[in-house]
Amino acid sequence: MANEKKRKGDLSQPRNIATLLSVIFPGLGQLYNRRFIKGFVLFIVTISFLITTWNYIDIGIWGLFTLGTIPREHHSIQLLLQGLIALIVLSFAIAIYIFNIKDARNDAKLREDGFKKPSVIRGISSFYDRGFPYFMILPGLIMLVFIVVLPLLFMLALAFTDYNQYNAPPRNLLSWVGFNNFKDLMNVGIWKDTFFSVFTWTIVWTVVATTLQILLGFFLALMVNDKRIKFKRTIRTFLILPWAVPAFVSILIFAALFNPTFGAINRDLLSQFNIMIPWLSDPFWAKVALIMIQTWLGFPFVFALFTGVLQSVPADMYEAADVDGGTRWQKLKHITVPHVLYATAPLLIMQYAGNFNNFNIIYLFNEGNPAVRGQNAGGTDILISWVYKLTFETNNYNMAAAITIIMGLIISIFAFFQFRKTAAFKEEGRY
Template sequence: MATNEKQKTLVNPQHQPTVAALLSIIPGLGQLYNKRFVKGASLFILFAAFAIVMFNFISSGLVGLVTLGEIPREHDSRVFLSEGILSLIFLAFFLTIYYLNIMDAYKDAKRIQLGWTVPNIREGFKNAWDTSFPYILISPGLFLLIFVVVFPLLFMVFLAFTNYSLYNAPPRHLLSWVGFENFIRLFSIQEWRTAFVNVLSWTLIWTFVATSLQIALALFLAIIVNDKRIKFKKLIRTVFILPWAVPAFVTIIIFSALFNDNFGAINLQIIEPLFNTRIPWLQNAFWTKVALIMIQVWLGFPFVFALFTGVLQSISSDWYEAADIDGANRWQKFKNITFPHVMFATAPLLIMQYSFNFNNFNIIYLFNQGGPAVRGQTAGGTDILISWIYGLTFDNQQYNMAAAISIILGLMVATFAFFQFRRTRSFKEEGNF
């Protein structure tokens, strides 16, 4: 009974969506079946032109991606790898449009079944333009994203599964696929495992301590400056934001001179007169880490201070007046009013601060190039993962190991950011606040 009622609603039951979809296996035929003649002819010509022009490139690229070359000194495996990745991108693009072509024919046939009238050429162009206009606007950015971001990332990911190193560099040698061997080496060989554990542990300590201190200092200063008893607030805020106005690399280079063991002002003018000794800021890994954390707190707190200052000014004074009437002390007002509001408004940006410091290459490299050196290891005493990857790539030419570590680094940052953003209250519905 229900089937009969459904069939009565079909104005044109002889027109079958399944037939249109099957005909669209050859692009354009399904549209011709739906009497979309201009659209069908255009799709057939576009797909045919793409297949004729790109078939040889895609097929040879995919073969080269498997073999990575066959003749040493003549074939460059890096070129084969690049062409193979481009072939995968073009093939993915082709398959996506091919799938959309089938779905378009199926949906049009479904609408024709229900009585939809096929528009004329003018209406068809107008409808197509209205539908595709947003995609036309974003297409330049999408293509730029694919070839500037996605392509290099895929190249790096593929390198992690090859044997590309200083002693096996093309075109003199051909690369070969080694599977997960690089990841196994990272955790099974003593030298690599020790270096990875040391660098990862320092990266986590660096990220948590430096970022938390800069946030705590910024919140402390913002609360003090926001106090009604403080005068010259504009001047104080301007002074606190000045470190943010100076380019970071300039500040880091200045601090590297100030912390110099031999002629730095911190040793000569402060430490030695007071304690009759000199601290080996650049020669001892522990003191280098202390200096790096202090510098990062100096560089990072102005931005967070500006955020907190704006949020504190937006909190209604009625909340604090109600708390005073209830007899709340300063700590209770901070715990129940100030801190929740500040965190709710700035939590996503604070998470970005942790992610930024996790990959903060500039300060590590410019201050002491990740040193001091550690005997028997490819990583310096203050290298974090990103600076270690840089050293492996440009100093040691261990491209395969650098790519493997980069994948692990990317997964760690993405996982942390994803779960933290999901837990952030500012991303939930207002009713859950």
């Protein structure tokens, strides 16, 4: 028994040695396992990485924590970006380092089990079978990290700094302020009033405008799908026309139509009843106009979507309902609506998420105006248009970043829970 335990202890020696060598320096464990090509590649890659990036990573990490120490000489934004890039590069290096340790240990285990060292041809074949797909997606993954992840990390970092129009590099150095920006949004006078005003209007805008366009699209789809309606193709073509016109063109046209001075709505239509509505100067009427415009712009897509789904509802379901004496309302409630929602719920959720961040219509119609006393946002600004103004007009980058984080959390939480409740999402999870 003692000899058997000793023999087992001896068998465990190679894996421990290979692991230790790979921990000390990448490639040494592979060389110990006589995987010379793999070991030399990892060894050379590690040395090249350390030589070319050591100083960059060292300065980047230092700058990420300090954001500079000498005004005008150190640029906090450049140091912040360099630090984030250094973290990303370091993350890739750590991933390769962990792979190197696991690979050396696995090869040592195979040696202990009596497997022969694979030939070069077999190693290449194994890489092609297992690692080639990862190798092919690696360039896209790296591009995704630097095009998508890096800007997101930069935005997240700015939300915890004091970067604004009065404190901007290189004249001044930035500082980490923790959650102070978020606290200001909730507690400090003008920020608090503006945030809650814009936030509530954003919710109302999202819910009302999106719901109206969905209801209108659904109603029109039901009407056109009715067997008694003739010239269905012609009617569908006309109803989809607003979708064919670029949205920004339609918005600019509506901005002219709603102009209280020379717009056709006031001058040619409402003037016949001695009514003049301040569409652009009164926040309430401007919001009403925006909701009507978005309903007009959004219903064609919903109409086309529902039209296709309604045509896929099995006719025998309606026939069975007729046999059972079902009314039109019962067939709508128990057959049509469930079938439509099952097929379109994820897309309808995205409609809500899209309108929550619908910057184009707010900016092109009236740039979020009119102005509101005691607020640094316009009367029709939603969160995304307010972020735009804070970024490009008043240079309050820290507050804009904080608001963007809040927006992202709201949309993510809403979309997650709604997708989890949809039948289409649950059904897909089974396969």
